[in-house]
Amino acid sequence: MSFATEPDRWFHGKITRENAAHLVTTGPDGRREGLFLVRESLRMPGSFVLTMWARNQVHHFQVVGHGDGWYSVDNGPLFQGLDELVNHYKCRPDGLPSQLHDFVVGSHPPLSARKRLETEIHRAVTNRDIGLLQRLLSQPSSNQIGSVNSQNAEGSTPVHEAAKKGFVDTLDILLHYKPDLNIRDSKGSTALQLAARNGHADSIRVLVEKGGADVQERNATTGWVALHEAAFRGHLNCVKTLLQINAPLRPRTPDEDTPRELAARYKQREVVEVLEWASQNYPKPRTKTTEWLHKEPDRARAVQLLQKKGKGDGSFLIRPNSRRPGYYALTLMYNSQPYHYEVVCEGDLWYFIDDGPLFDSLPAVVDHYMMFVDGLPTLLKYPVPPPGIRLSSGHSKPPSQSQGQILFANTRLPPSLPPKPIGMPPSHRPIPPIPIPMEPGAVPMLPAPDEVGPGKPPNMRNYEMVAIKKECLTLGAELGQGEFGSVLRGKYRPAGGKMIDVAVKTLRVDAMGTGEQEFMREAKIMITLNHPCIVKLIGVTMGKPMMMVQELVSHGALVDYLYDGKYPKPNIITLKLWAAEIASGMMYLEKKRFVHRDLAARNILVSSDTVVKISDFGLSRAVGANSNYYKASQGGRWPVKWYAPESINYGTFSHASDIWSYGVTLWEMFSYGEPPYGEMTGAEVLDMIENQGFRLEKPPSCPNSIYKLMLSCWSLEPTQRLSFVELHQAFQDNPEHRDISSHRDLYQNPGDL
Ligand code: ADP
Numbered sequence: 183m184s185f186a187t188e189p190d191r192w193f194h195g196k197i198t199r200e201n202a203a204h205l206v207t208t209g210p211d212g213r214r215e216g217l218f219l220v221r222e223s224l225r226m227p228g229s230f231v232l233t234m235w236a237r238n239q240v241h242h243f244q245v246v247g248h249g250d251g252w253y254s255v256d257n258g259p260l261f262q263g264l265d266e267l268v269n270h271y272k273c274r275p276d277g278l279p280s281q282l283h284d285f286v287v288g289s290h291p292p293l294s295a296r297k298r299l300e301t302e303i304h305r306a307v308t309n310r311d312i313g314l315l316q317r318l319l320s321q322p323s324s325n326q327i328g329s330v331n332s333q334n335a336e337g338s339t340p341v342h343e344a345a346k347k348g349f350v351d352t353l354d355i356l357l358h359y360k361p362d363l364n365i366r367d368s369k370g371s372t373a374l375q376l377a378a379r380n381g382h383a384d385s386i387r388v389l390v391e392k393g394g395a396d397v398q399e400r401n402a403t404t405g406w407v408a409l410h411e412a413a414f415r416g417h418l419n420c421v422k423t424l425l426q427i428n429a430p431l432r433p434r435t436p437d438e439d440t441p442r443e444l445a446a447r448y449k450q451r452e453v454v455e456v457l458e459w460a461s462q463n464y465p466k467p468r469t470k471t472t473e474w475l476h477k478e479p480d481r482a483r484a485v486q487l488l489q490k491k492g493k494g495d496g497s498f499l500i501r502p503n504s505r506r507p508g509y510y511a512l513t514l515m516y517n518s519q520p521y522h523y524e525v526v527c528e529g530d531l532w533y534f535i536d537d538g539p540l541f542d543s544l545p546a547v548v549d550h551y552m553m554f555v556d557g558l559p560t561l562l563k564y565p566v567p568p569p570g571i572r573l574s575s576g577h578s579k580p581p582s583q584s585q586g587q588i589l590f591a592n593t594r595l596p597p598s599l600p601p602k603p604i605g606m607p608p609s610h611r612p613i614p615p616i617p618i619p620m621e622p623g624a625v626p627m628l629p630a631p632d633e634v635g636p637g638k639p640p641n642m643r644n645y646e647m648v649a650i651k652k653e654c655l656t657l658g659a660e661l662g663q664g665e666f667g668s669v670l671r672g673k674y675r676p677a678g679g680k681m682i683d684v685a686v687k688t689l690r691v692d693a694m695g696t697g698e699q700e701f702m703r704e705a706k707i708m709i710t711l712n713h714p715c716i717v718k719l720i721g722v723t724m725g726k727p728m729m730m731v732q733e734l735v736s737h738g739a740l741v742d743y744l745y746d747g748k749y750p751k752p753n754i755i756t757l758k759l760w761a762a763e764i765a766s767g768m769m770y771l772e773k774k775r776f777v778h779r780d781l782a783a784r785n786i787l788v789s790s791d792t793v794v795k796i797s798d799f800g801l802s803r804a805v806g807a808n809s810n811y812y813k814a815s816q817g818g819r820w821p822v823k824w825y826a827p828e829s830i831n832y833g834t835f836s837h838a839s840d841i842w843s844y845g846v847t848l849w850e851m852f853s854y855g856e857p858p859y860g861e862m863t864g865a866e867v868l869d870m871i872e873n874q875g876f877r878l879e880k881p882p883s884c885p886n887s888i889y890k891l892m893l894s895c896w897s898l899e900p901t902q903r904l905s906f907v908e909l910h911q912a913f914q915d916n917p918e919h920r921d922i923s924s925h926r927d928l929y930q931n932p933g934d935l
Contacts, residue, residue: 191290193289199224217284220291229246234278237280258277290659298337304338304340319358321746329663339367355861357392372399378420382420386408386423397428407429407433409425410433412441430539432540434538476500479503484499510527511524514558651677662738665800668688669688684720684733685733687729687730694727698726703800704802715767735789740786741850744854776802779803780801845891849884852884877893
């Protein structure tokens with residue numbers, strides 16, 4: 183099979199009109215008849231602009247997006263994908279001043295804007311060819327052969343295909359590459375809905391637990407959620423699994439049907455029984471009215487109170503509804519704006535917001551929206567009690583969707599389920615009091631003393647974010663796919679400075695809301711870091727959409743470097759040097775009081791065979807000076823196989839939990855990029871580790887002494903794990919690692935501490 187470069191690299195992302203005109207008029211090919219490029223429209227998200235040189239001048243034509251992958255030049259004929267459109271105008275002008283000819287080289291058009299094609303990855307999934315799938319996905323240029331997000335003519339991604347067939351093993355691999363689980367096929371279904379429709383309970387579990395799929399996502403055509411699909415078709419195991427992972431019992435279809443009503447109508451008797459059992463045994467809400475219920479109905483006063491006493495995004499309270507007696511109103515802060523929602527109370531029986539699920543009490547409503555966004559702009563995070571009531575730090579903040587499944591699954595099991603599903607902690611395990619978590623959006627600010635307990639996070643006020651003008655930046659080919667968009671190679675010339683090669687993390691149009699906040703949070707952490715084994719942030723672009731400009735680490739992700747055979751296999755000495763460098767970077771991070779929370783070979787970048795750098799600070803958080811851990815308020819897409827048991831069970835992250843991940847990273851390195859725990863699910867791994875004392879096996883070419891270090895990173899008791907200082911010491915001082923010392927000054931530079 184050939185992965186030769188495709189010729190369609192005429193795409194230039196979000197460059198300005200002036201920049202585009204400059205590109206088609208300068209350079210050796212400038213001003214050639216038919217020279218063109220395509221760029222994203224800055225004014226109309228989702229649309230594009232064709233810039234071309236013809237008849238002695240620059241022309242710009244709007245390429246209008248009609249949805250579902252269809253495009254046209256102004257009101258011209260429709261084409262599936264930008265590539266089809268370009269190919270058409272390469273053959274004939276059809277209204278343009280000339281036909282398209284050569285192009286200014288940029289990158290490939292984004293997958294979402296390309297003709298929908300069955301890719302090699304689709305075929306590997308449908309044939310359940312695990313080996314081929316892994317090889318295809320680890321190709322650094324997988325953009326050319328498709329990606330986990332590419333859609334075929336039916337709009338199905340490889341994840342849809344795997345979910346439809348219930349291939350948990352292939353799903354598990356695909357999820358490793360963080361696919362977008364909100365993509366819908368042409369019938370409006372997400373992968374989770376297909377798993378539920380086709381009766382694949384294990385696929386549902388892995389999609390939610392590993393991939394962070396949202397059980398409340400609706401089918402775009404029918405408005406059904408996964409539980410409707412499973413109940414309607416009588417898939418009992420799927421119904422049970424969905425309930426175990428905290429899916430609400432009574433979501434409503436646009437026709438107001440709950441899953442129980444659908445099951446009853448279509449004579450799915452067993453499903454009806456389970457849903458009725460669950461209705462009576464549903465766990466009590468973990469939140470109390472004293473925490474958020476006010477007597478005062480006044481809207482302005484509620485907003486004032488949230489602004490004064492709240493903790494920003496996600497601060498909320500519930501008050502009587504002044505216009506409709508018996509009803510309530512939810513007031514919620516998001517982006518410094520108050521949002522008000524009516525909470526309907528129907529005959530004292532059902533409580534609900536808008537077209538959301540039905541609940542039997544007000545606390546149950548609050549509980550649900552503390553776990554699921556489900557149409558609100560953000561989760562309910564910080565209850566603001568009525569004046570005079572002070573919340574203790576142990577107030578009942580429920581865990582997120584993925585924490586909830588672990589902490590509370592046992593209470594949700596209908597009697598016919600096995601008593602303890604795999605990966606669930608024993609029911610007698612005490613649930614630790616959950617302190618008020620640190621305000622997730624507050625990274626740059628010093629929080630008020632009562633927000634983080636006794637300690638203070640590091641002071642990040644001294645670091646100025648460098649704003650980069652987009653004109654100083656030229657974007658090139660894609661280096662990889664990030665969670666929120668692609669990472670592109672680029673060139674940056676600071677005003678009056680020298681041109682340097684950079685990596686530019688971009689944000690997809692559809693990821694702009696939350697993506698932008700996550701992006702900014704990552705940038706604010708990265709700008710404070712200065713160490714030779716940590717990727718440097720150069721700055722962020724001004725205006726929207728934001729782009730993050732980082733130093734270019736030319737050989738890409740370590741896991742690909744080790745696995746895909748493009749580079750010579752590094753020997754053990756080199757691996758040890760890298761292990762020491764990673765430990766050195768982590769020591770620095772520890773001194774700066776950050777936990778990384780996503781240390782894995784995919785997030786180590788290779789600069790040369792003597793230098794690797796830690797990257798991807800998207801999940802990183804500051805820890806308090808005395809508390810030594812960060813408590814996550816949201817689950818999201820957690821890399822569970824890299825996580826210490828205490829992080830999965832209680833959501834606590836510390837330097838010791840980073841050390842667990844460091845151990846898994848070492849294992850990946852010494853097994854040359856194998857995925858840890860193969861095809862096991864996250865829940866199975868946790869069960870094996872905690873209850874059966876299982877650990878990853880020694881990779882064949884790994885020296886015993888190094889395997890021992892790995893095992894010490896995986897002590898159940900966090901204090902028993904070696905520290906980064908000790909690990910660094912072990913890799914650099916051992917006489918058999920003499921070679922490392924010659925590179926010492928490279929990574930021992932203490933950075934800016
Ligand atoms: P995300 O955090 O959104 O998942 P990553 O930071 O992991 O995104 O980047 C995705 C991919 O882009 C990486 O696996 C790597 O191949 C490439 N990449 C990211 N940053 C750089 C960089 N600074 N230099 C070179 N390649 C990079």
